[in-house]
Every structure is written in C-alpha cells, then in structure tokens.
Amino acid sequence: MIRHPLITTRFDGSNTADDVAAGIDLRGMRAIVTGASSGLGVETARVLAAAGAEVTLAVRDVAAGARVADGIATRSGVLRPAVAALDLAAPAGVARFAQNWDGPLHLLITNAGLVTSGLERTAQGWELQFATNHLGHFALAHLLHDALARGAAERGTARIVAVSSTAHMRAPVDFDDIHFERRPYDPQIGYAQSKTANSLFAVEATKRWAADRIVANAVNPGGIRTGLQRNFTARQRDSLDAAEAAGVFTYKTVEQGAATTMVAAIAPEFATTGGHYLDDCREAYTVPNDADLTAHSHGVKQWALDPDAAHELWSTSLATLGL
Template sequence: MSRTTTPFGFHSTASEVLRSVDLSGKRAIVTGGASGIGLETSRALVNAGAEVTLAVRRPEAAQQAAPELRAANRGDVHIAALDLADLASVRQFTRQWSGPLHILVNNAGVMAIPDLQTTAQGWEMQFATNFLGHFALANGLHHALKEAEGARIVSLSSSAQLLGPVVFDDLHFRFRAYEPWAAYAQAKTACALMAVEATRRWQHEGIFANAVHPGAIATNLQKHTGGLKTPVERRKTPEQGAATSVLLAASPLLEGVGGRYFEDCNEAVVVDRRTPDFTGVAPYAIDAANAKRLWEVASQLMGMQV
C-alpha cells in the first residue's frame, strides 16, 4: 500500500485545500465545531457549500459563531447539543438526526486533565471523551453515513500517539497510577485505531475513515497544560491546523482512501521509535489487530453487538 501524498503541506490552510471543491448538497457534522480548529474546519466546509451542524457541549456559546459562518452565503449552519462524555447525550443526538450524512469530523476533545476524572460509567475522562464518545457517535450515525452513498469520517488524533499505546488491560487507570499525558496518549492512539477498523468494516458501504494530527495550535485545548511547549517553527495557526481535517473530509484527492493517519496534509511515515520532532505514526496506532480488538472492547463497554 503506497503512501498517500498531496500538493499541500505544513503551511497550507483549510481554505486553500478546499479552494476548488464544491460541497453543495453535502451534510456535515463537526464536533466542537464552534471554537479553535473546529471552527476553522466548519468555516471551510460552509464556504465550500456544505450544510454543517456544530455539535457542541454548550450550544449557547456556539450561537456567537453561527452568524459569522452563515455570512458566507454558501452552506447552512445548525447548532446541536452534544456532550461526548455523556452517552445519553450522544444517543439523543443520533436519534434526532435524520437523512444522509456525508462528513463526520470527530474534532472535539480534552487534553491532559491533571487529576483522574471518570464518567458515570467509571470510564477515564480523556478516553471517554476523545474516543468512546466519538465511537458511540459514529456507530449511532452509521445508518446516515451509509445513506450518503459515499461518506467520510475524520478522526482527530495527535502526535501524542507517539507517547504510548492503548493499554487494554487497564484502560481506565484502575491499577496503574494516573498520568495525564499517558491518558491523553492512549485516547489519541485509540482515535487513530478507530479510523482503521471503521474503514475495514464499512468501506463496502462507501464509508472511509482517516485519522489526523492537526499540528500544534494554541487553542483552549491546552488549558490544563500551561500553553504550547512546541518550538515556534512547528506551530500552526488554527486555519493551518484545520487544513488536514478538511483535506480528509472533502478533497477529491482522498477519494477511496481510508484507515490511514495524516499530518501536514500528507500520510505520515510509520516510525520505529519516537522522533525528536514528534512526526510520524507509531506502528501500534495503525495496527489492524489492535484496531479490531479496540472496536470489540468499546462495543462491549457500550453493550453493542460487535
């Protein structure tokens, strides 16, 4: 399987990536789509003509972003409540959705929560929010993605996948000591693996999923970390950070491509050890056996049929 490359790169912006793309008639959901790179992802999709639903934890806050997005006079914008850490909220969202869904951008997330927090089910919060909530969302919207007869899922991962794998024997830190970055790494590795298995299971229905590392961007995501620690030359603007997401979501260059991990608008190189500049993807983060096992474990946690 050859590595997928494009004419775009580190400095490309979301608007540049979709400059000649027409998404009229396409429907998209962007979780966390009213702030940070989620907002820039939503903006690029709307400007290309898509109907975009901002799936957010605080709909009242998103109301401030909607008029600006609608001003493009291209695609339409909707706002819907979604708390990824609350399965009841996820299920309510998916039950209310009707009609086809062409693009699902699993963008929302939390990073490096200092102390162990768990959901009502006892699941570690970063794993639950970043991965399990999006897993439940994608499965709940499977019928809508299938109805689109050509759909894409974008799973926001991170270079943090290079910090460690999914620890299947202790997903929720019930035995090992909680460490914020270990929890974040596990969650983001899980997001990459989700794209691998979703593609394997659903590509015959025209559904393809890919994972993305958006880059180092100063957003509210770093509120627990004291801000970016990345060297200035490796930092991106929010619009540059959204470029790879919208490339995977809508570019014709990625037609029929799935189960891969992208950074800087190109498929990442598989590395055999952590690189100094945190580029590349670890083998365990795209391993088919790991992806299948994770899907089965997540399904069991939620009482779903595998």
C-alpha cells in the same frame, strides 16, 4: 501495514484549509463537526460552509455554538450552520443526538477533544479523556452508520475524519487497564492512548464498513495554540516549549491546522481510501514504536495502525458502551 508509496497531495503544512477547499463545490453535502464551538472546529466548519456544505455544529455548549454559527453566516454570507447539543462523555446524550439526526450524512468530523490535568471520571467510572475523545466519538459514528451509508449511496462515498495528535506517540491503548483502575494516573498517557484510539478507530471502521463505502482517516493537525491546552499541566507545557525550542516542531495557525482535516474530508486523494494517518496534508510515514517523541513531530507509530489492536479496540468499545 502501510501501503507504499504513501498518498500525497499538492498541499503541505504551510497551506490553509481555505487553500484545500478552493474551487470545490460542496453543495448537497451534509456534514457534522464535533467540538465546533472553538479552535479547529470553528475553522473547519467555516470552510465547509463557505464551500456550500450544510453543516451541523455538534457542541456541548449550545450558546457558544450558536454564536459561532451566527459568525459563520455573517462572515461568509452562507447558510447558517445548524447547532445541536452533544456531550460526548454522556452515552445518553450521544444516543439522543443520533436519534435526532434525520436523513443522509456525507461527512463526520470527530474534532472535539478534551485534555485533563488530573484523573477525572464519567458517571460510569470511565477515564474522562478516553471516554470523551474515543468512546463518545465511537458511539456517535456507530449510531450514525446508517446515515453515513445513505450518504455514501448518494455521493459514492462517505467520510469520517478522526482528529488525532502527535501525542499518540506517547502511548498505545493499554487494554489491560484502559481506565487507570490499577496503574498510576498520568494525564499525558491518558490523552495519548485516546489519540492512539482515534487512529485505530479509522483503521477498523474502514475495514468493517468498506461494503458501505464509508472510509475513515485520522489526522494530526500539528502544534496549535487552542483552548484544548487550557488544562495542560506545567510538565505538558514545558514539554511542548522544549520541543519547539529544539526545532522538533513549529506552531501552526488554526487555519493551517485545519488544512489536514480538510484534505481528509474533501480531497479526491482520500475519497475512497481509509485507515490512514495524515500529517501536513498527506499520509504520514510510520515510525517505530520505540521512537522518542521528543525527536519526532511527524509520522505515526506502528501501534496506531496495528490492525489487531484496532480490532480489539472495536470489540472493547462495543462491550463498554453496550452497543
């Protein structure tokens, strides 16, 4: 499934987002970053704005987003990012955001993520992690397709960056029971299948939108202590601590975590190629589906790049959302 040799860059896991953006002029680029009111989203938006991009912070908490936008403008002395409301778990809110978007779009970074400690559902009855982390972003990209196509016509290509996670290694998408209507609920499995879905989206979006010169890639930012972990269960925290103690992974700074996102967003190596999963600023190697997560902090499981699963997920998502 993966073409060889794998795509590499001059960056690795030790580099920061500022390193990746150094010397790159992004004036004229219009970018949306979801979940840009905290953590990785803030750093991603800051670096894009500092390089000259016109950035929109798509956030659920508009007041928090406004504070971030003010901070970016003050700290970097650049154009203040715009702030727009986006609730990924509410299809009407996603549609409203897309309807309010005007003009071309060159870069969409689906960075927002949600972790729950127990079973929660949307008003439609969808499992909340899948609904937020995948369905909301899927709908957003789908509804912004024409804007991305216009952006690609202007700059030669438009990019989508889907922020996934090593957690994808825990589970594929269970098409027989995505929303846990029959199987026992495990929040780790719910989160894992949503992160697998992020990667599968990149595979199918690149295939379907190739003629429009829109490419999508998934990224693993690595282990980072952010607000995303506030709802981790004790078992999830213990699992991370044990993996770190065993040397499976080392925590990164937020600045380092955002570097892989920036590689997918602006590095020339990924300007015209998509459907990849990036890890430590380069395309990840594939590991077998039966590989033990506790032994791997890098790589991508086969199920997260499976073209048949990607096609099925796309069709399922369209049907679920009524798009």
